[in-house]
Amino acid sequence: MPARVAALYHPTVGVHDLDAARDWFRRVFNRAPLRWEETLDLAALNPDYPVNYSFFAFICDVHWVFLCPSLHAQGALKGQTRYQDKPEGMIGLGWYTDDAVGMFARLAEHGIRSHDQRGERITSQKPPTSSFLPDVFTGFTEPEDTGIRYEFQQTGQRHWAKYSEKADLRLRSDWRGPVLEADDPLGLLLTSHHTIVTADLPRAARLYTEILEGEPIATSVDPVTGAQSTYIRLADTLLEFLTPVADTALWARVAQGEDYYLGLTYLVNDTQAVGAHLDSVGVQYDTGRDGEVIIPPAAGFGVQWRFVQSLPYPAQA
Template sequence: MTAEDGAASTESGDTKHDHRVTMMYHPSHHVLDLGDAERWFERVFGRTSTSIATVLGEAPAGSGRRNDYSTFTPISDVLFDTIDPQRYILGDVQRYPSVEQPHLKGFGWYVDGVADLYRELRSRGFRIVSQLDEVAEGDDPPTAGPMPLFFTVAEDAGLRYEFVPPIPFPLDPRVEPDWVLPAVSEDDPLGIECCSHHTVLTDRPERALRLFVEVLGGTVIHEGRDDVIGATSIYVHLADAVYELATPDEGTAAHLDWAASAPQDTYHAIAFKVVDLDRAERHLRAQGVGIATRTDDAVVTSPASSLGVPWRFVTALTPGDPRVH
């Protein structure tokens, strides 16, 4: 399966778009120490990480920026970006607040026709900001150097979502024309087949659906209970991924996580489909990763022992998921 197989339609209802989401760009995860995170991914996921500085090079003296602020970790069909906010400095300003505990923060997409998407978002009342958090007002999108790059505002979209054009990116193997989903390796300690879905917690699913479905062209594929986290959920297929928009029950760990950033949404978790759930659980426990939940078809890790993320490992994809693995 190529990165663009199963891409979302450019039509949503009666609306035709001049843009197309091709795939998720990457999740963003904020941590206290990049070295600790790299070692954790190598030990627990069996994956190596590479610093963005290998692409950007050393920041010139007096540039007011650092180029060693993040590392990228390919995990099956997900490119995972880990950021140390204290290193993310542009214009001599730390652009993200420091964190006391690691946490998923947001994600974004590669988009064909990204300038057209920018104009449609603004026409629909979504405020757009640059990477310097400057509100965009013109007809052309903000850029990072020559490349269009911009974000939604969480108050409008639920989260700070990022948009970039499909670009050659040395740290993303999925952008290569001949890329296919890798088969499960015999020495993969978790036996990951693919990403099942990403979970966004919200008490306003209609806000996220307006972006995911009406603007980006995603399709609702399933609605129902998520008893693993205790939530009522809507699942959207968009390009190469599925997104769970979950409204958590009060008193659950998911509700506590959402409440910490309410009334905005919360990027809560990532679920991976694995070949053998028992095998995955044995490895996690052997590496000192606590298990918060274990059911017949899911394992969820304790965030305290897994970089602040309740990683979920499952035996099946979401009902209605059109992807074939």
């Protein structure tokens, strides 16, 4: 069988100050950020692998990674430049695959270049590996070919039990989807969708529908801005590819060819309660149509965090 995307792996947020990001995350989501030792057995890791450049978080039904670019290129990752000079915000999106070798071969067949954690090109003679564990196979696409940097990872089964304790609850055999947590001040029900701004919709559609075999859901046009949204579902995730109108600020972000991973939208019980909580913790937000609450990138470490009370299109059954 051809390699497939099994599920979302994680979005990666680039932050300049991990301590400040941890504090913000605790205040906004009322969840404890996770250290590497809480997600994997450090004794099994490459001893030269730097484990101080990121922290992890599980929010509702999404496993997140917060990464500091200035701490990343150390030890086994020394010399890496892929995150160098990146502004704060979304710097990548990862997917679980059941066959990393087959996945990168499939991407290469369609002219998409990829590299491993050390920045070395993945080829048929040099399959993907990871710098931290021998039975984790991971690689990244080149943004020039795919708009943003996408990661595909195959994780050895022996790590699932530890990783599913706190880092990614979806790997548990009894996972049946998110539930409303009693101590969740935001009232998160589930993830609605991820938003990626693009001026090259055919490139995004080719990757997600032709190569990865995602399902086109619908298109819509914003009556105020004129921006077009194209929704594509892949595995357990809904993606919105937003094509802005020319000569707007969003268009300027993508006019040179690279896509802009803007952020993520959560479905909540009560957007007024979300606003009240953000007021209580001193986080700036805007209110949009239908009462939606939006933490703008300037107030959310470069990420747009949206909270809505209705889905743009029905969730997958």
